[in-house]
Structures are given as C-alpha cells and as structure tokens.
Amino acid sequence: MVIQNYPRTGTGETPFKLAYGTEARLPVETGSPSHRVTNFDEVSNIEGLRTNLELLDEVRDRAVGKMESYKEKTKLYFAKKTRIREYAAGDLVLRDTEASDPANQGKLQPNWEGPYIVKKVIRPGTYKLNYLSETEVPNTWHGTRLRKFYQ
Known part of the structure; x- marks a missing residue:
C-alpha cells in the first residue's frame, strides 16, 4: 500500500x-x-x-x-x-512596437520602429525621445524597450 x-x-x-x-x-x-x-x-x-x-x-x-x-x-x-542598455543623448535608437502600440501586433508585423533620437537621459534606464524631425515623442521610454540603431 x-x-x-x-x-x-x-x-x-x-x-x-x-x-x-x-x-x-x-x-x-x-x-x-x-x-x-x-x-x-x-x-x-x-x-x-x-x-x-x-x-x-x-x-x-x-x-x-x-x-x-x-x-x-x-x-x-x-x-x-537582463542586459542593462545605456544610451547617451544624441544616440539613434529603435523603439519596441509592442510597447508603443500593443494593439498593432501580429506575426508579420515589424518588432521595432524608428529610428528616434535620444533627447535626454531622465535617469539611468529611462529616456526621452525625439523623432528625426526634432519633435518630441510622448512619454518616457525604458531602456529595455529600446535598441541601438546602426546606420
């Protein structure tokens, strides 16, 4: 038993x-x-x-x-x-589309959008972005949702 x-x-x-x-x-x-x-x-x-x-x-x-x-x-x-990604003001970055527009997700949709310019480092890991046309992107963005853009 x-x-x-x-x-x-x-x-x-x-x-x-x-x-x-x-x-x-x-x-x-x-x-x-x-x-x-x-x-x-x-x-x-x-x-x-x-x-x-x-x-x-x-x-x-x-x-x-x-x-x-x-x-x-x-x-x-x-x-x-986790990898801590550090960016400086003036760096070109891509933004995660899942964070910017969660409704527009799909298997064939792009994962990254941009490029954007890092306008300001609010604190380590938190950034304020600008479009290439120098207008400001709403909200702040966490470094885990950004990726370095290489030309």
Whole structure:
C-alpha cells in the first residue's frame, strides 16, 4: 500500500500545519492501526497540541523567511539574464512596437520602429525621445524597450 503525503508548500510545510499548528492524520491511518494510532495517549496528545499551538507563530515566521529567501533567489537568477542598455543623448535608437502600440501586433508585423533620437537621459534606464524631425515623442521610454540603431 502506498501512502500519499499531503502537498507541501514552497516552505516545506503543509497548509494544514501552517493553519492549525499540527500535521493532519492521513486517511489510511483512520482505518488501519498504525504506530501513531496504537501508541496514542490523550494527555500527552493534548500537551503536544498546546505546544504546537505555542510554536505556531515560529513555524509561520520560518515559512515567511523561506518564502522571502526563495523570492530573493528567483529575483537574482532572472536579474543575471537582463542586459542593462545605456544610451547617451544624441544616440539613434529603435523603439519596441509592442510597447508603443500593443494593439498593432501580429506575426508579420515589424518588432521595432524608428529610428528616434535620444533627447535626454531622465535617469539611468529611462529616456526621452525625439523623432528625426526634432519633435518630441510622448512619454518616457525604458531602456529595455529600446535598441541601438546602426546606420
């Protein structure tokens, strides 16, 4: 007979334990005698449940710490894959059409439009653009949505 474990969260704890402070009994344990059932002592069980409830906040805090650690590791993993693109005022760039006009997307549509002139660097990674006719492009643009234009 195979006993299936309850699903565990990313913190290694079951949702039942995070909610109630103790592990639930498996359905198999209710029908057939197991070590847990045959050695049951009501007094020590009540004391154990009280102890588990007292320690529940620590279990939850540890679970929150593990979740935060996991999120930080995930963020660092994906941050390694991003390339920061730096442009200076006067550079020619292409603009991502998905960012400029999300409704005009299709398999055969161009992915980039332009060229545009970088008018001003607002802060690292954020740029103000001009058309080649020197009129200003509305909004600011993030460097991930721009690509250097080579003539």
